[in-house]
Amino acid sequence: MVPKKPHALLLWMLVCSGGSTEAIEPISTSIAVGMAAALTGFLATYPNIFYYFNECCRPEWISLNKTALVVGIGATLGRTIYNYLHESCEPKWIALNxxxxxxxxxxxxxxxxxxxxxxxxxxxxxxxxxxxxxxxxxxxxxxxxxxxxxxxxxxxxxxxxxxxxxxxxxxxxxxxxxxxxxxxxxxxxxxxxxxxxxxxxxxxxxxxxxxxxxxxxxxxxxxxxxxxxxxxxxxxxxxxxxxxxxxxxxxxxxxxxxxxxxxxxxxxxxxxxxxxxxxxxxxxxxxxxxxxxxxxxxxxxxxxxxxxFLPLEYRHVVQCAMAEMIVRGHQPNPSVADQVARDVVYFPKTERVFSVKGCKTIESKLDYYL
CATH class of the missing domain: 3.40.50.300 (P-loop containing nucleotide triphosphate hydrolases)
Known part of the structure; x- marks a missing residue:
């Protein structure tokens, strides 16, 4: 389910307001516990909430402002927000596939x-x-x-x-x-x-x-x-x-x-x-x-x-041409790929084994043949 942006905005304003201890008065323990429970449920319902915000990588402000979060909006709520941001930020944006x-x-x-x-x-x-x-x-x-x-x-x-x-x-x-x-x-x-x-x-x-x-x-x-x-x-x-x-x-x-x-x-x-x-x-x-x-x-x-990186042969240039056709949304055409590959300069001059420019000019050459 896609979360509504106004909810995300309000949550983010709540987080950011913790950056300064003068922004709001410390919240009482009972209210903080209730808010923390509500926030935990909200985050569980909308686990991708922070995708609406800029790319992040556990930025330094999260660690530096832990105290500000705790003091500004209460210990329980502050720690809940801090832990969620700290643990969920980087894996969302940086993780090897x-x-x-x-x-x-x-x-x-x-x-x-x-x-x-x-x-x-x-x-x-x-x-x-x-x-x-x-x-x-x-x-x-x-x-x-x-x-x-x-x-x-x-x-x-x-x-x-x-x-x-x-x-x-x-x-x-x-x-x-x-x-x-x-x-x-x-x-x-x-x-x-x-x-x-x-x-x-x-x-x-x-x-x-x-x-x-x-x-x-x-x-x-x-x-x-x-x-x-x-x-x-x-x-x-x-x-x-x-x-x-x-x-x-x-x-x-x-x-x-x-x-x-x-x-x-x-x-x-x-x-x-x-x-x-x-x-x-x-x-x-x-x-x-x-x-x-x-x-x-x-x-x-x-x-x-x-x-x-080894020099590329004729067959590899053909593969590059076929792949470029797919990228452009065309049906791969072996005949066109063959024409493109034959138009490439190879060396040594007599044997024509390796492409001088690899697959570098394939994209422009396809413009001519397609």
């Missing part, structure tokens, strides 16, 4: 058996741990169009009710947010403050750093303490946050490995993480054009997983 993530990875991410397996296990394990020792740090690598940004979206969609629109998901793009090398020190300070402020607001914040291969070397080291094994730094715990780095760096090593397997007549599904992880971390660490060049994040083993 592990089944949903698995289904999305299986049905929407094509040609990335290694990445799918790592992402599912890493995110599921982290989110199910009530007391992680450090934040989850994932570094996604591969050529453009292979699915790095898309995977970040899938993670957000299955962790946050609002997905990428969540106020707890933050995206940094190197060329937009950190364009000038001359302002590196200013960027370091700003980045630290941004992350500290957002984690203070919500422990389960997620930070996505796009275009790491274009980031100024040394900048990302400014947040190294936040990714380390610390209980708290200046009273703030970063252990429940998620950091995702996206980069084209290392793409050459990944592609060469995939090409070697193809030349040897081996199936790409035979490629395993151990075939790429060490090679990838070294390639990124020693790439002077990468924001992870000689970074302490790698040197101190703070990156939990280097996730390789």
């Amino acid at each position: 592990a089944t949903g993530l698995k289904v999305d990875l299986d049905r929407k991410l094509f040609g990335q058996h290694i990445a799918s397996r790592i992402i599912l296990k890493a995110v599921s394990g982290f989110m199910s741990n009530d007391n992680p020792k450090k934040p989850l740090v994932l570094s996604l690598h591969g050529w453009t169009g292979t699915g790095k940004n898309f995977v970040s979206q899938l993670i957000a969609d299955n962790v946050y009710k609002e997905g990428m629109d969540s106020s707890f998901v933050h995206i940094f793009t190197s060329e937009l947010h950190f364009p000038h090398a001359s302002q590196l020190e200013t960027y370091k300070s700003q980045l630290q403050q941004w992350i500290k402020g957002n984690v203070t607001n919500c422990a389960h914040s997620m930070f996505i750093f796009d275009e790491m291969d274009k980031m100024h070397p040394g900048l990302i080291d400014s947040i190294k303490p936040y990714l380390d094994y610390y209980d708290k730094l200046d009273g703030v715990s970063y252990r429940k946050a998620i950091f995702i780095f996206l980069s084209n760096a290392g793409g050459e090593s990944i592609t060469q490995t995939a090409l070697d397997f193809w030349k040897a007549g081996r199936d790409r599904e035979e490629i395993e993480l151990r075939d790429l992880e060490t090679l990838l971390s070294l390639a990124v660490f020693n790439n002077k054009k990468s924001g992870l060049w000689h970074t302490s994040l790698i040197d101190k083993n703070l990156v939990d997983f280097f996730v390789p």
Whole structure:
């Protein structure tokens, strides 16, 4: 049953009025007990009442204003409201849908058996741990169009009710947010403050750093303490946050490995993480054009997983085209998907094995064929 908004508004006004001890006089014990009983019944009848309000993540004001609630509207009623807000807020907006993530990875991410397996296990394990020792740090690598940004979206969609629109998901793009090398020190300070402020607001914040291969070397080291094994730094715990780095760096090593397997007549599904992880971390660490060049994040083993995204083949481009048709509400047409896939540029030039841009141009190409 859908609750009526006026009731929700009145309840919220009652809660907010407890924020100041001068707002109303303390309520007598007998009245408070009666109100608490009525409120408990109301919340049981309308369990989704707070969906009418803004996205929340056990904000600090709930904890800070417990005393104000108790003093302002009475001990029993104040504690009832406090406990309900504190216990019901975060799970409503932030909770991993592990089944949903698995289904999305299986049905929407094509040609990335290694990445799918790592992402599912890493995110599921982290989110199910009530007391992680450090934040989850994932570094996604591969050529453009292979699915790095898309995977970040899938993670957000299955962790946050609002997905990428969540106020707890933050995206940094190197060329937009950190364009000038001359302002590196200013960027370091700003980045630290941004992350500290957002984690203070919500422990389960997620930070996505796009275009790491274009980031100024040394900048990302400014947040190294936040990714380390610390209980708290200046009273703030970063252990429940998620950091995702996206980069084209290392793409050459990944592609060469995939090409070697193809030349040897081996199936790409035979490629395993151990075939790429060490090679990838070294390639990124020693790439002077990468924001992870000689970074302490790698040197101190703070990156939990280097996730390789393999170059996509013709069959994967076909799958991307079919999936895009479904998104647009069209009946999947194998003939159209085949035409789109054939129109993509592949390499090596003679063999035409891998798509140069992955699935990046599929959306625009479909406009022509549909």
